[in-house]
Amino acid sequence: MDTLGLARLQFAVTTSFHFLFVLLTLGLVTLVAVTQTRATLSANPVHARMTRFWGRLYVVNYALGIATGIVMEFQFGLNWSGLSHYAGDVFGAPLAVETLVAFFLESTFLGLWIFGWDRLNKWVHLALIWLVTLTAYASALWIMTANAFLQHPVGHQEQDGVLRLVDFSALLSNPLFGTAVTHVVFAALTVGGVFVTGVSAFHFIRRTAEVEFFRRSLRLGVVTTALAAPMVVGVGFAQFPILGEFQPDKTEAAGAAGGAGLGFMIQIGFLLLLASWITVPLLFRDWVVKMRFPLYLMVIGIPLPFIAAIGGWLYRELGRQPWLVYGLLRTEDAMSGATRDGMLFSFVAFTAVFAVLAVADWVLIARLAGRGPVEARVPVSPLVPAL
Amino acid sequence: MEGVWVVLLGVLTAGYFALAGFDYGVGLLYRFLGRDEPERTRVLRAMTPFFLGNEVWLVAAVGVLFGAFPRLEGELLSEHRVGFVTVLVGLVLFTAAVQLRIGPFWDVFVVGGALVVAVGWGVLLADVLGGPPVLWAFGLVSLFLLHGAVFLAWRLEDPARALVVARVLFAPVAVFVVAAVFLRGPVEAPAVGLVGAAVALLALAGAWSALRARAFRLAFLGTGVVCAAPALAVFGARDVVTPEVMSHAPTLQALGWVAAVVLPLVLVFQWATWRLSRAAR
Numbered sequence: 150m151d152t153l154g155l156a157r158l159q160f161a162v163t164t165s166f167h168f169l170f171v172l173l174t175l176g177l178v179t180l181v182a183v184t185q186t187r188a189t190l191s192a193n194p195v196h197a198r199m200t201r202f203w204g205r206l207y208v209v210n211y212a213l214g215i216a217t218g219i220v221m222e223f224q225f226g227l228n229w230s231g232l233s234h235y236a237g238d239v240f241g242a243p244l245a246v247e248t249l250v251a252f253f254l255e256s257t258f259l260g261l262w263i264f265g266w267d268r269l270n271k272w273v274h275l276a277l278i279w280l281v282t283l284t285a286y287a288s289a290l291w292i293m294t295a296n297a298f299l300q301h302p303v304g305h306q307e308q309d310g311v312l313r314l315v316d317f318s319a320l321l322s323n324p325l326f327g328t329a330v331t332h333v334v335f336a337a338l339t340v341g342g343v344f345v346t347g348v349s350a351f352h353f354i355r356r357t358a359e360v361e362f363f364r365r366s367l368r369l370g371v372v373t374t375a376l377a378a379p380m381v382v383g384v385g386f387a388q389f390p391i392l393g394e395f396q397p398d399k400t401e402a403a404g405a406a407g408g409a410g411l412g413f414m415i416q417i418g419f420l421l422l423l424a425s426w427i428t429v430p431l432l433f434r435d436w437v438v439k440m441r442f443p444l445y446l447m448v449i450g451i452p453l454p455f456i457a458a459i460g461g462w463l464y465r466e467l468g469r470q471p472w473l474v475y476g477l478l479r480t481e482d483a484m485s486g487a488t489r490d491g492m493l494f495s496f497v498a499f500t501a502v503f504a505v506l507a508v509a510d511w512v513l514i515a516r517l518a519g520r521g522p523v524e525a526r527v528p529v530s531p532l533v534p535a536l
Numbered sequence: 537m538e539g540v541w542v543v544l545l546g547v548l549t550a551g552y553f554a555l556a557g558f559d560y561g562v563g564l565l566y567r568f569l570g571r572d573e574p575e576r577t578r579v580l581r582a583m584t585p586f587f588l589g590n591e592v593w594l595v596a597a598v599g600v601l602f603g604a605f606p607r608l609e610g611e612l613l614s615e616h617r618v619g620f621v622t623v624l625v626g627l628v629l630f631t632a633a634v635q636l637r638i639g640p641f642w643d644v645f646v647v648g649g650a651l652v653v654a655v656g657w658g659v660l661l662a663d664v665l666g667g668p669p670v671l672w673a674f675g676l677v678s679l680f681l682l683h684g685a686v687f688l689a690w691r692l693e694d695p696a697r698a699l700v701v702a703r704v705l706f707a708p709v710a711v712f713v714v715a716a717v718f719l720r721g722p723v724e725a726p727a728v729g730l731v732g733a734a735v736a737l738l739a740l741a742g743a744w745s746a747l748r749a750r751a752f753r754l755a756f757l758g759t760g761v762v763c764a765a766p767a768l769a770v771f772g773a774r775d776v777v778t779p780e781v782m783s784h785a786p787t788l789q790a791l792g793w794v795a796a797v798v799l800p801l802v803l804v805f806q807w808a809t810w811r812l813s814r815a816a817r
Binding site: 208209211212213215216217218219220222223225226227228229230231232233234236237238239241242244245246247248249250252253254256257258259260261263264265268269313314315316317485486487491494495498499502503506509510513 | 585586587588589591592593594595596598599600601602603604606607609610611612613614617618620621624625627628629631632635636638783784786787790791794795798799801802805806808809812813
């Protein structure tokens with residue numbers, strides 16, 4: 150593979166790893182915030198225990214979200230300096246806003262939320278998790294603004310071979326932004342819903358004694374999925390006419406890999422929509438738990454929305470080729486002047502580190518999820534002794 | 537207007553080195569300072585409440601670099617690719633391992649990650665400022681160690697070992713600062729580097745006497761300044777404020793609004809975190 154291929158592969162691998170973690174971060178933090186709100190309002194201690202349990206899993210997942218995110222941010226300058234050179238004025242603006250609002254502010258809020266457990270006033274603590282949630286969504290919003298610019302560059306003017314920003318608001322009214330970000334947000338909620346459903350089902354399979362705890366969790370998961378899945382599918386299809394207008398040859402450009410990604414995503418989307426809608430009436434009197442076999446499907450289903458999301462992402466990005474900034478800057482022209490060995494080194498180094506850490510993180514999440522809401526003797530992470 | 541962005545970039549970069557510097561120092565030291573697992577956990581936990589907040593100063597700095605100085609960003613990162621890749625690999629390992637450490641097995645990644653980050657920044661700074669990479673690698677490692685040791689001497693219940701380590705480290709750091717001045721390469725504005733070195737030496741002397749007087753906060757402030765100084769010297773190494781590398785007014789204006797809202801919020805909330813976690817003295 151040549152240098153360009155390696156650089157592209159490195160970007161795809163880093164983005165995919167990052168996306169797997171941030172999707173769950175976004176979906177799960179919303180459910181944690183909802184649960185904590187109920188815990189703050191209700192006298193029933195089960196909500197507080199739920200917040201603690203799901204919050205733990207959220208924090209462990211966040212660890213890799215931030216680690217992969219740092220590489221994401223640097224990668225533009227490292228491998229694609231042509232992009233910052235030519236379009237940095239425009240593309241850099243939403244990206245900088247994202248790092249300031251989301252990364253900087255979100256991590257600060259999250260640090261205080263983790264550390265303020267049992268120390269802060271419960272309303273202040275509740276406000277913090279909502280601030281974390283809000284900044285997490287702001288992150289998705291600005292990243293998709295930046296991405297939409299690559300798909301359909303707007304709000305700029307070329308001066309002396311460089312793009313200059315002329316209309317910031319045009320970035321936000323970009324036709325390839327609104328539906329796409331809505332799609333991603335509901336995809337994240339689906340991921341969160343399916344995850345909470347699957348983990349709860351796993352505990353029912355093992356005939357947990359924590360019936361109330363996991364009944365409530367299961368309901369939260371199923372209802373979230375049932376509400377989010379139709380939106381993901383609907384907004385997903387709503388993008389086709391827009392793409393038809395602005396990127397008519399997308400499916401052709403996406404090639405076999407992108408096309409397969411799109412196919413998987415659509416099938417999984419319909420499957421989850423159907424499954425969640427069938428499950429909702431079965432929540433009545435815990436029928437779904439008594440039937441037992443759906444529980445196994447729920448556990449097996451956990452990876453599905455993740456696969457769908459990667460598939461959709463591949464389609465969107467591969468379908469942009471051969472352009473980095475659609476119609477303006479070719480991918481091959483944006484690459485930094487790195488040697489093939491240098492590119493190979495960074496590709497192997499990042500991929501190896503991410504693979505090892507991701508597996509370790511997922512094993513840890515699986516172990517914590519499997520252990521259930523027991524008071525931990527050993528803290529989950531040095532970051533969260535209180536959780 | 538342009539000057540504001542240079543200052544902002546400087547503040548964020550300095551903030552990163554002064555704050556994350558002690559993260560890496562603690563990461564390098566806790567295996568050595570804690571004799572058994574509970575003690576090691578205690579040492580590490582002195583740092584962890586601030587961990588997320590500290591590391592993201594770098595993310596914010598690079599965000600501003602990208603948004604306001606896009607052509608400098610592309611040039612700087614791609615020119616020093618090996619150095620940045622090294623720092624990033626170390627950062628990923630360290631960041632993940634600190635958060636996931638559930639047993640001594642993870643120590644390889646915590647200590648190794650912190651070491652790779654410190655050495656990586658050293659090599660990078662040597663690359664930009666000129667000078668032997670070995671000296672800078674040694675310098676940054678001892679600098680972060682010192683900052684971490686002073687932080688622990690301030691925050692731990694039993695600071696005796698941290699204090700000993702801190703005292704031992706003053707001399708190598710001073711030697712590094714002086715050597716870095718003499719062995720520096722040709723740079724755009726050498727005066728900035730010289731002022732940086734002078735400030736670093738003054739702060740180092742101040743930290744030393746503050747530590748002797750058991751004024752731990754002051755000592756911590758001093759070593760924080762020393763940590764930030766080399767990064768600020770970079771601003772003298774090359775022309776940052778040129779219209780060629782900077783974004784134009786509309787981009788800067790949009791970013792300016794965001795920065796004006798976000799920065800005070802970050803400062804208030806990070807200050808609250810420090811307030812909430814009480815030091816031992």
